[in-house]
Amino acid sequence: MSRSRSRRRAHIAMVGIPAVSHVLPGLAVIRELVARGHRVSYANDPAVAGLIAPTGAEFVECVSVLPVADNNWPEDPVAVMDLFLDNAVRALPQLRAAYRDDPADLYLYDIGGYAARALAETQDRPLLQLSPTFVAWDGYDQEVAAPLRRLPGADAHRARFARWLADCGASTTDPDAFPGRPSRALALITRAMQPHADRVDTDTVTFVGPCFEAAADTAGHVTADGVWEGTAGGGAGWTRPADAENVLLISLGSAFTRRPEFYRQCLAAYGDLPGWHVVLQIGRYTDPRELGAVPANVEIHSWVPQRAILEQADAFVTHAGMGGCGEGLLAGVPMIAVPQAAEQFLNADRLVELGVARRVDTAEATAETLRTALNDLVTDGEVARRSALLSARARAEGGTPRAADLIEDLLD
Template identity: 55%
Template sequence: MTTTSRRPAHIAMFSIAAHGHVNPSLEVIRELVARGHRVSYAIPPAFADKVAQTGATPVPYTSTLPTDDDPDAWGTELIDQISPFLDDAIQALPQLADAFAGDEPDLVLHDITSYPAIVLARRWGVPAISLSPNLVAWEGYEEEVAEPLFAPLRASERGRAYYARFRGWLAENGIDEDPDRFVGRPRRSLVLIPRALQPHADRVDPAVHTFVGACQGDRSAQGHWERPAAAHGKKVVLVSLGSTFTKQPAFYRACADAFRDLPDWHVVLQIGRFTDEAELGDLPANVEVHRWVPQLDILRQADAFITHAGAGGCQEGLATATPMVAVPQAVDQFGNADVLAALGVARHVPMAEADAATLRTAVLELTADPEVAARAEAIRKEMAAEGGTARAADLVEAELS
């Protein structure tokens, strides 16, 4: 059962042009609109149509962040991967302030990467809620993870300049706070992943962070996957590296070769935008290739999932109780892969070891183990009880009250 606040409110959501940051929020926004709230969603133009489909009003702004079309632009060093967010925040803040001038919201929702949203919420004197599409900080996170990771950066010339610029920008906006805490320690947070995916979940502050789990909603607009006649009676494995780090023809060939001599298996291979199908060579008859697939629809029918372990894919695999082979590519995916393996529902296979024999063995052993199936089903039930979209909307309305 859903609840409704005393009056319809104006809610502003802020995010960046990245599927992994926009998609998790969409069903929450759709639900808030359905409850009668007016939602303005600040987003670069490339995602405006997707946002508009929820009933929210897109508020377009110009972003300088690299997009999913150019993953190599993020570089390989930590400073190259965090600096663009500060650069973008500094140039976007005046745009966003102007866009909402005279129409300030009653509450701000924001992705974890949207620094201007936090500044504006404080300027406007309204509550701000982070919608986190991935893991959050636990008690002791700074000492155990952040300090070892960021200490060399803070000691470097480029790192010192970055932190000085960040502190100066915050000070200009009346905020006296350490940049890392500003980014990583929100006042209030709804975590859009299942609690099972969160490391040290028992040490996460429940007064700040609430795990609402997967907010998946109706995916019919993404289409449906029809099992080919030749695949009837066969087991199905889905292979997907998401939307960004997909220029991996050798990996896709390995996945096809892993099942080349297994006639009882059918492979659905999603290769994304950056791999030419011709690079895959001669594929066996039990492999179908697509640039994009309705992932959740396939997972509801699949027996195994070879995934990059992005937050979205992980929770879809868990929500459908599908055993996973996690082959992480970047950022939080390595940690996600370890968590899945620790849960007993997946194998973590480093990319350098992801040859055909290793992938085949991992899938066959996972799908033959009844304990893996039992653990996956138990997690699926736990996730279903977390509340998802309706609970997230209830908690937003509680802040309005």
């Protein structure tokens, strides 16, 4: 643990959204700030209260309208943007009630926590975004945002966003800049995963790499009604079987896990593969009975301590969510990327560009394709060299101690 460099003990507030993939990346930072003696409050939906509690932060209830419990997101990008705006409209009065008489000295917020920025600007308090994924770059507006603004319904969305910003008294009134252009941000990802990293404004954004605790992991699961059960930091680890020559972890994360046919193809590809022990995480949407007979070298779980396994693994089949990519790179494990949604396709291509992965789309994920991809990865000496190099670079970015140091710098 890094020693606190700030003599001032402050009230630091974190505002998040209840998506597990957005909560997990910053938990070690929150725990570190508490350990340094700061009073930390964390506003989020009750669904993730059990995940936040072990950090020592004070939980502040802020009910969300985002459809994370059933993962029922619309396919229309504008409809998704409307949901995040709806969530901000619902969240801001709750945050004002919680922090009106007890304002924070510094507000931290997730990329989806728009209401936190509005609150901090109206209270004239310092503000820092914690981004669990890649950030905007010079040219992002023209290359990514502009096409979205031409979609049906986008003009109405932007007009409603602008009215909300004016009504709530935020000092940033541009509905395009407000969600995507923070005044200051820490990217909790390795710089290697950032698209066009050379075009990112480093006066605004600092890459600190994946933020974890040195000897801890997260263990738990999401229940049928979307509530997290388990621990964060210091959770159960995983023991590599004594007879396992090689270990393969297969995980599609926490959301897009209703993929029984894909899991069956994995069992056909890697079941009884000589020398390999397989850990298969299937999430909460798939019944293990749908997978048929389970080979002796495979263990199946709804949730696993992913970091603990990756530190002992030899390969990783991943959906290429940013969290999984960061964990895989940090562990120096070659990956088979099977993207499922959103930015995962970009992430998968980036892993291939980095020379540490093969991309296999779900429709092409047959037993033969998956087995060939694994063999190609683990027999390629250049993949091993690149994996080790990128692991060293990710660790050198500073992680949790550096993130906490930079946050404390804003209190000086």
